[in-house]
Amino acid sequence: MVLPASTQMVLREGHSEFNFGQPDPDLLPLDAMRRAPSAALDTFGADMLGYGAPEGAWPLLAWIQARVGSREHIDVGLDECIGTAGNSDAIDQVCTLFTEPGDVVLVESPTYHLGLRILQDHGLALEAVPVDADGLSIEALEARLADLGRSGRSPRLLYTIPTFHNPTGVSLSPERRRTLIDLAVRHGFLILEDDVYRELAYDGPAPPSLFSLAPRGVVLRMGSFAKALAPGLRLGWLNCSAEQARRFADGGLRDSGGAPNFTAAMMVAALCQSGDFDRHVARLRQAYRERRDALAGALAAHLPPGCTFTTPRGGYFIWIELPSHVDGDLLLDRAGSHRVSFVPGGRVCIDGRSRHCVRLAFSLMKPDALAEGARRLAAAIGDAT
Numbered sequence: 001m002v003l004p005a006s007t008q009m010v011l012r013e014g015h016s017e018f019n020f021g022q023p024d025p026d027l028l029p030l031d032a033m034r035r036a037p038s039a040a041l042d043t044f045g046a047d048m049l050g051y052g053a054p055e056g057a058w059p060l061l062a063w064i065q066a067r068v069g070s071r072e073h074i075d076v077g078l079d080e081c082i083g084t085a086g087n088s089d090a091i092d093q094v095c096t097l098f099t100e101p102g103d104v105v106l107v108e109s110p111t112y113h114l115g116l117r118i119l120q121d122h123g124l125a126l127e128a129v130p131v132d133a134d135g136l137s138i139e140a141l142e143a144r145l146a147d148l149g150r151s152g153r154s155p156r157l158l159y160t161i162p163t164f165h166n167p168t169g170v171s172l173s174p175e176r177r178r179t180l181i182d183l184a185v186r187h188g189f190l191i192l193e194d195d196v197y198r199e200l201a202y203d204g205p206a207p208p209s210l211f212s213l214a215p216r217g218v219v220l221r222m223g224s225f226a227k228a229l230a231p232g233l234r235l236g237w238l239n240c241s242a243e244q245a246r247r248f249a250d251g252g253l254r255d256s257g258g259a260p261n262f263t264a265a266m267m268v269a270a271l272c273q274s275g276d277f278d279r280h281v282a283r284l285r286q287a288y289r290e291r292r293d294a295l296a297g298a299l300a301a302h303l304p305p306g307c308t309f310t311t312p313r314g315g316y317f318i319w320i321e322l323p324s325h326v327d328g329d330l331l332l333d334r335a336g337s338h339r340v341s342f343v344p345g346g347r348v349c350i351d352g353r354s355r356h357c358v359r360l361a362f363s364l365m366k367p368d369a370l371a372e373g374a375r376r377l378a379a380a381i382g383d384a385t
């Protein structure tokens with residue numbers, strides 16, 4: 001029996017696949033991952049094959065604690081770090097522990113479309129707040145909070161990707177970060193900060209996380225090894241207050257099974273302790289910076305008049321605004337004949353706002369292929385205008 005190679009990413013020969021926000025397999029850390037299991041067994045022995053603690057793998061949590069302290073210049077307690085199976089898992093767990101079906105949850109428009117699916121699984125009442133070049137619009141958020149207040153409702157949670165946003169690539173401005181936190185404190189909602197792209201910063205350090213700026217208890221920040229190491233590890237962490245962290249660790253799920261993916265977490269702890277994590281991230285930054293530049297340069301050269309695009313300072317995505325009469329879904333249908341694909345904007349928002357936009361991921365293709373893809377995309381848009 002022949003098993004399918006992958007359940008997710010089926011690449012078509014000769015196509016420019018801008019649609020997958022996934023790492024290039026050629027940039028996955030094969031050598032470091034070859035070393036990690038034996039280094040972990042040497043260091044941790046049989047312990048790494050046990051259930052592990054409900055909080056997560058202590059050596060990895062200690063490494064995260066030290067890294068957050070040194071990179072973000074804040075004191076974070078070990079009891080304010082909790083292991084997860086990545087950000088998808090963390091979103092799901094946060095919904096389980098901190099929301100009830102029917103609760104109002106604010107989401108960005110546009111946002112990470114698969115994150116939306118997880119929130120929808122929990123029967124939440126999602127309300128969209130637009131994103132502009134400086135990230136989440138605070139003006140629109142204030143208006144939405146006022147509207148909700150008039151109908152006697154208030155949000156439980158706001159899900160946001162403030163740093164190297166998926167899909168737009170923008171980052172929330174420093175002023176907006178502070179105002180957002182003030183609003184959360186004043187209106188009593190939690191901020192669920194999706195910080196999955198923090199390590200992939202191409203023009204200097206990433207902006208400070210909301211978690212690092214806010215009083216404890218306001219922000220739950222989700223970090224992941226999916227983009228900086230490998231998505232298949234299914235490994236991440238949460239920073240939150242010690243009291244919030246206890247809600248994860250005290251649940252029956254972890255009481256029975258321990259924290260998710262304990263053995264993988266111990267391997268990653270050994271990999272991080274060896275310096276391989278930092279070396280790998282440095283390589284990723286260089287490779288993805290070159291790809292961002294190659295795609296941005298080719299788009300500037302080839303896109304027809306009436307199109308604008310973002311040049312992100314990190315992450316995986318460039319966001320294109322097409323002329324307002326061009327629909328992203330219809331463009332995708334036509335783009336097939338030009339052998340190019342992307343994510344149409346209508347799929348990444350719940351309010352139809354981005355129908356004339358498209359998301360391009362530059363993570364998967366090499367610079368030459370990105371340039372060719374930009375030419376194909378420009379030809380498809382030219383046909384549609």
Ligand SMILES: Cc1ncc(COP(=O)(O)O)c(C=O)c1O
Pocket residue numbers: 021085086087088089112115161166194196224225226231235236
């Ligand atoms: C914004 C965002 N959050 C979460 C994820 C998924 O994270 P993980 O693999 O850690 O579940 C992605 C992956 O594309 C993403 O772009």
